[in-house]
Amino acid sequence: MHAYLNHVPAVVLRLDRNPFHHGTLGAVRSLGRKGVEVHAVVEAGGGPMGRSRYLRAVHPGPVGGLDPEAPEALLDCLTGVSERIGRPAVLIAMDDLSAIAVSRVAPTLRERFRIPHQPDNLPARVADKAELSRLCARWDVPHPETVIPASGAEAAEAAWRLGLPVIAKWSRPWLLPSGADGLRSTMLVHTTAEARRLYERSAEAGSRLLLQRFLPAGADTDWFFHGAFARGGRPLLAGSGRKELSWPVRTGLTAVGRWLPDPAVEEAGLRLAERLGYQGILDLDFRRDELGCFRLVDFNPRPGAQFRLFADSAGLDVVQAMYLDLTGQQVPQPSGGPGRVFVAENYALLARIRGGSMPRRPALVPADPAGSAGASASSAPGADRGTAPKRAPRRAVERGRVETAWFAADDLLPFLAMLGALLGRGAGKGVRALRGVPEQGRRTALAVVRAPRQRSRNQSEAGSAGSAGSAGSAGSAGSASRPVPPGASAEPDELVTR
Secondary structure (H helix, E strand, O other), X not given: OOOOOOOOOEEEEEOOOOOOOHHHHHHHHHHHOXXXXXXXXXXXXXXXXXXXXXXXXXXXXXXXXXXXXXXXHHHHHHHHHHHHHOOOEEEEEOOHHHHHHHHHHHHHHOOOEEOOOOOOOHHHHHHOHHHHHHHHHHHOOOOOOEEOOOOHHHHHHHHXXXXXXXXXXXXXXXXXXXXXXXXXXEEEEOOHHHHHHHHOOHHHHOOOEEEEEOOOOOOOOEEEEEEEEEHHHEEEEEEEEEEEEEEOOOOOEEEEEEEOOOHHHHHHHHHHHHHHOOOEEEEEEEEEOOOOOEEEEEEEOOOOOOHHHHOOOOOOOHHHHHHHHHOOXXXXXXXXXXXXXXXXXXXXXXXXXXXXXXXXXXXXEEOOHHXXXXXXXXXXXXXXXXXXXXXXXXXXXXXXXXXXXXXOOOOOHHHHXXXXXXXXXXXXXXXXXXXXXXXXXXHHHHHHXXXXXXXXXXXXXXXXXXXXXXXXXXXXHHHHHOOOOOOOOOHHHHHHHO
């Protein structure tokens, strides 16, 4: 165990309304186990995280929520928290909204909190999808082909040119109004009509619409990079990993992830941090395209929910490394870690039910065993980042420690609270659904639930018979399913999506 002074309290800040945010619990446990006095400021109450034995107190977030463009309410809230704690504390933002709001009021909070130095509204700039696209082009970081349309007609034309389906994103997703029907931060657009309609809701969304070329998901396509950086972008701890399972399936957060050093991912993350002069914690998302190129798709200026995956053999992670740096202490050299597996139990269960499979493949490790420390190899001056990966023996992967998001033998109550809330929510949805469904409808619902298995069997039985005639009908089928060009009427597109 790394020994260090823990006399400075820590405040974990989360403003998004997700009581199942396991990253917040991970930060509380990580620092609390080191003897740090940990406080949490959360928007949606404590949730299961509030039951942790390592949490000193839960403080309510800004009254009435927070307007991202007017963070004065957060300033008042944090000032009150500081007065209750009674001495300066390290402040760690756990979501994009929190990181952006804190950076805007940081100069006023310097005497009360120890905060990473992030001038010029840096968190908002890198979290802005349009700005990120420009930064990637400027610094030659691979990024999906992106178009920012200036009209509905341009949106339709861009969707057609990029190739349907396309990814639609709002430039500043933290500005999306809560509960807005059909507005999500990231969506898959299947038709030119959808792209046109989304653009027309730009004012409602609060930011610009971006359209990106769709990169298909696969077994080895989704990767991420975590890092903690001192002033000037100097790495304290960094590592790359791969999503083995996500929720929602193929598009969402990491339900199961594995720490796998990859030179291309690590080099891109380190280069971005250095050129930005980034101080703080970051979480980058990459997707490997059809040619094997890793393309940066997201920049999160805060810890990822799975940050505990990147803990070394002594438990050092990016949150601890940032705490040490902000309190003027030496960050130990990381030792070991690659091969570890992270499991978010609730999301892994949901993903498994929806058809995902738990990972059982050997991992990718660098060819040089001396560089297998992952974080330390990436951080070391002059480290060789061009080594080609190779497959590791299965036995080495199986020995990797599994880190669970919720279950911990020394802190059981959050896991039990999460389990109770999850089961209660599922039961409540089932009861509400059945109350309004007549008996005939219930039988129909059961048939729908059973249908996928039956369809799977029918498809497998018909596979050989259908393959003979598929070649002859491929041309006509392809032309029939191709979307209409942007200048055509929108009705056929709408009918196809339904």
